[in-house]
Amino acid sequence: MTIKIGLTGGIASGKSTVLGYLKELGAKIVDADKVAHSVYAKDKASYFKIIQVFGNDIVNKNDQSIDRSKLGPIVFSDPSQMKKLTDIVYPEMKQLIKEEIAQVEQTQSHKVVVLEAAVLIEAGLLDLVDKVWVTMVPKEVAIDRIMKRNNLSIEEATKRVNFQSPNEERTKHADFVVDTNYPDFNITKNKVIEEFNKLLYNNSKL
Numbered sequence: 001m002t003i004k005i006g007l008t009g010g011i012a013s014g015k016s017t018v019l020g021y022l023k024e025l026g027a028k029i030v031d032a033d034k035v036a037h038s039v040y041a042k043d044k045a046s047y048f049k050i051i052q053v054f055g056n057d058i059v060n061k062n063d064q065s066i067d068r069s070k071l072g073p074i075v076f077s078d079p080s081q082m083k084k085l086t087d088i089v090y091p092e093m094k095q096l097i098k099e100e101i102a103q104v105e106q107t108q109s110h111k112v113v114v115l116e117a118a119v120l121i122e123a124g125l126l127d128l129v130d131k132v133w134v135t136m137v138p139k140e141v142a143i144d145r146i147m148k149r150n151n152l153s154i155e156e157a158t159k160r161v162n163f164q165s166p167n168e169e170r171t172k173h174a175d176f177v178v179d180t181n182y183p184d185f186n187i188t189k190n191k192v193i194e195e196f197n198k199l200l201y202n203n204s205k206l
């Protein structure tokens with residue numbers, strides 16, 4: 001049997017760091033951001049729907065591809081526009097993720113598959129996983145990390161954090177909360193290894 005972990009967390013909460021540890025432990029990674037990007041391809045049903053809703057201005061004139069860098073500013077500054085986009089993107093994204101996970105289950109290529117998705121809960125992906133892991137730092141720490149990492153003002157960094165759901169929304173669904181608010185990355189790493197092994201060796205599904 002394959003154990004399916006959904007990994008989510010707010011911006012700059014340590015998702016990529018934890019994902020790196022899980023990869024080292026041998027888990028297969030499914031990256032929801034990447035899958036979401038793939039639905040913009042011309043052979044996907046979402047392609048035409050997105051152009052219908054957002055118009056030709058978001059299309060690259062040379063190759064007719066959708067330019068995400070034009071779409072981003074429209075949707076990230078207006079939740080109602082983001083809702084219009086995700087109403088189109090999420091169903092196709094979920095179907096593709098389902099297929100990717102099924103492939104791992106069928107071939108039994110990996111014992112653990114991790115679905116990394118910033119919007120695991122919002123996109124209705126909870127039913128695809130057995131366990132939910134949530135990376136978390138206090139809001140002020142996230143803001144501080146973004147200011148340093150992305151070289152942004154406190155206002156810009158705060159805007160990015162506020163765009164996403166609050167930590168409490170996510171931790172409500174968590175089987176395991178990965179607190180990454182430690183200067184020493186090894187503390188985070190050891191917690192991840194411990195929980196991973198618990199899951200792998202105490203799991204009746206295996």
Ligand SMILES: CC(C)(COP(=O)(O)OP(=O)(O)OC[C@H]1O[C@@H](n2cnc3c(N)ncnc32)[C@H](O)[C@@H]1O)[C@@H](O)C(=O)NCCC(=O)NCCS
Pocket residue numbers: 032033036037068069071072075076082085086089116117118119120163164
């Ligand atoms: C708006 C789009 C076109 C911008 O693409 P672009 O390549 O410029 O940015 P990218 O996808 O790398 O996103 C930047 C960051 O924002 C996060 N993010 C993207 N969409 C959302 C959202 N709806 N809610 C919260 N965070 C989001 C991503 O996880 C990532 O950390 C793209 O993010 C998108 O299609 N978003 C809607 C689908 C979605 O929710 N994707 C996230 C799946 S985890």
Ligand SMILES: Nc1ncnc2c1ncn2[C@@H]1O[C@H](COP(=O)(O)OP(=O)(O)OP(=O)(O)O)[C@@H](O)[C@H]1O
Pocket residue numbers: 009010011012013014015016017018118135145149180181182183184185188
């Ligand atoms: N103990 C720690 N564990 C994880 N990350 C830490 C820790 N201490 C500091 N950080 C820093 O937090 C920042 C965010 O980490 P990471 O990129 O893994 O987060 P993320 O959730 O994937 O971010 P985003 O959603 O913005 O891509 C990084 O700059 C990282 O160096």
